[in-house]
Amino acid sequence: MLPVIVLFLVFRSFTLIKYDMLTVSNRDSTQKEPLQSIVKPTFNVSWENNSTYQITFTAYSDNSIGYALLVSENIITWQGQQFVIKQSVPNYSGRYNTVAITATHIYLDVRKIFQHNKKDGTLTYSISDVLSFYLSNNSFGYSFDVKGNFAKKQITDLGGNNAFDGLSQIISTWPDAYIYPDNKKIVVYDKANFATNLGNRLGYGYNSDNVAITYDSTSIINQLTVISTKKDDGSVYFQPHVVKDDDSIAKYGVWDGGDFSDERFHDVQAADEAAKEKFIVEPSISVSLDYLDSDEPVTGEIRRLEILDTGFVTNVMVVAYSYYPLDDTQKTSLTLNSNAKTVLDYQRSNRNALNQAKNLNKDLAISVKNTSDKINVITTDGIWYDYRGGAK
Template sequence: MAKMLDKIVVITEDTREILSSVIPDTFQEQRTVNQNWTISFNAYDDNSVAYSLLVPQACVSWKGQEFVIKQSQPQFNAGTNIIQVQATHVGYEVSRVVQTNVNTGVKTYSVNDVLSFYLSGNQFGYTWEVIGDFPNQQIENLGGSNGQDMLSKIVKTWDNAIFSPDNKNIRIMSTDNFYYDEGKAITYLGNSSSVQLNYDSTGITNKVLCKSEAKEGTGQDGNPPEYYFEPFYVQDDSSIAKYGIIEHNPISDNRFHDPDSMRAYAKSQLQPEATLSIQVNYLMQEQEEIKVGQVRTLIIPEIDLRTKVRVTQTSTHPLSANQASTAQLNSTAQTILDYNNSLRLGFDTAKYNQEDITSAINDAINSNKNAIDKIDSALNNSTSDNTLNVATGTIKLHRSNDIVYVSVNLTNVLYDNPVATFPEAYVPSTQISDNFTITSNGANYIVNYTLSTQGVFQITGIMSLTGEQAQLKQFSGQLNYLK
């Protein structure tokens, strides 16, 4: 039985009616940071009051948040009446607020100043809240537009601003306050069936010419114009060293009259690194619903990638037991660094392995002794598989180049006792004491293990993310390491 908060309620000025005829697999919630927040669903005609109220501009409530119906499409087919509904979060209806006055000229504002200028005394019941630190910024000719333009102005002027409405409370949060880390992970072939990474260098810029606007009142009556500062370049040396010079169009902005403020602004307009966008299919579990604003650890064992990512877009089917959710993950500078390191590691190990093979072939040819055996040995060393049947389950080993992948499936964990002894081909050169993440009954756990230089693999403990020791009778997990 769904909780009251998870029911869809149709709201009017006089009543609140629970909508019981929603077709579960059709219900979808979509949200993208600073862009949109919508729900959509199909419902059948059950002759209820709630169904009859599904008309444009009516409000529906979902998980305590109100959405305004923007599209409703009744369909009549073979005696069955169905309506398709799409609704937008009421926070985006702030576009109904219009500020007709204009503060002319370039002036300095805080985020609260902008919100107050537009929303003070509005007739639609919108309030506002600023959460986090934002430096004052200069804005030219503020006003003469609606509340949606107000939001666009804020997120464009303050690049760390996130619009996160709570019903009609227009909240502007800093990125530090909006994103939160609960220690949860997204693991490929764990709670995610697919991960797509898109590494794009199209927008890289690492050098820009900064030019001053002419001072007001100069350049008239045949006199030359005067400028606040001489033109100068801003550049990112590390990006230039990596990619060469990729120049941005020259920047000139009347808001900046001193070179230091122009330099800081110009630096913010450069994109010195390629972007990394990540899309995942997420197998949603009740205790681990994926949400915009979460910080997750993305784990892809195949490329030895383990990095923090921000969830910036979700498309979920919270009433369906059959449909997976999708999420867009935003890369940070550290994410890109981690990804580059994983690629470099893969390249280096492949390179070293190829060098080993080439060396073995050359030695065999030069010595003309046991050539075929040496070549076969070098080639077989690049990949290998092994399955260990132990008393408590199975441990599968796969070696690709110098990376060993381990899949553990145990029915009973014996603390302080060796679980298995790995064959020599999988034994690391130095002892490993590490951990990996598993999911059991919707909860994440950290499994600590050691692997000695004698090949003794041992589980030393299983802890919940809150630090309590867990007693699991059965679990499956994956880990990998450099041999």
């Protein structure tokens, strides 16, 4: 499990997006109109890696064709990306008519594609194999691409469900994959190809304030017992045995995750490696802060996080956001995910702070002792003196 960092951003300023970047059209795109009746503070764009991608807003009745098109299954286009209206909730109050809209990215409609065929048994697949199985020759215009290197893995009983379930299968089988769409083109990235470093940073006292860090060790697993599946004759491929992460145990003690068994693995080394993939050897870190710049969230952006007061410096990546591009008074939230190095960076800064505290306490103890020696001086004639030289 990777450390997760959540940030709450405050925009200082924002140049409004031109309305020609925000349109509404009917389902077959034969009619397309600008959308100008949005209540600006309600317009929200949110995305979470391998999960959600949607826009929500409220519009008021301005008797326009654009407003009339705000019904389910019509399409909102925002910055070139299409979102399909899934919820349209009219409200009539005080002769002021509005409609609340929730529209999800069109790639999520890939669930329209149903793969009736099913490949029984446990077989080996690449990500391209899975995507091709679900999406090749579909009648809805969806395509796919894979950017990065992924090892082939085994999947049991693939198919018999829709293409969105196929994407979910990819995420569960290759948890290091990032799915990000360009309208109906679904692209699967590895981290090297998904991440983008634009040279930006998050600095406490520079463009961030109110920083809070949560350090959570409740999910650590650093030991498992590997158990073999049985052969047809009832015997086993290997004997039960313990695998562990010695470095994690040395730092945090033993955290046993119980038994691990997987019928795919008959080789003890392969089974051990699969078990170790279940380890969570470091605590997670979450960081919340107020961000004071005005830049727009960028999916997969790598940022340098700096809390120079403690020496905590690490890199984090944007894996989710929620922001209000038409209202510069509302906070934007980002979720940043990093690798285990974030924890190591934090531990290093914590050790530095601890050593500084120890040195300060040592210096303070010496100072107190010296002061005490000067104050509590009794001469042989029984007269008290303080260090300022005055007699009591």
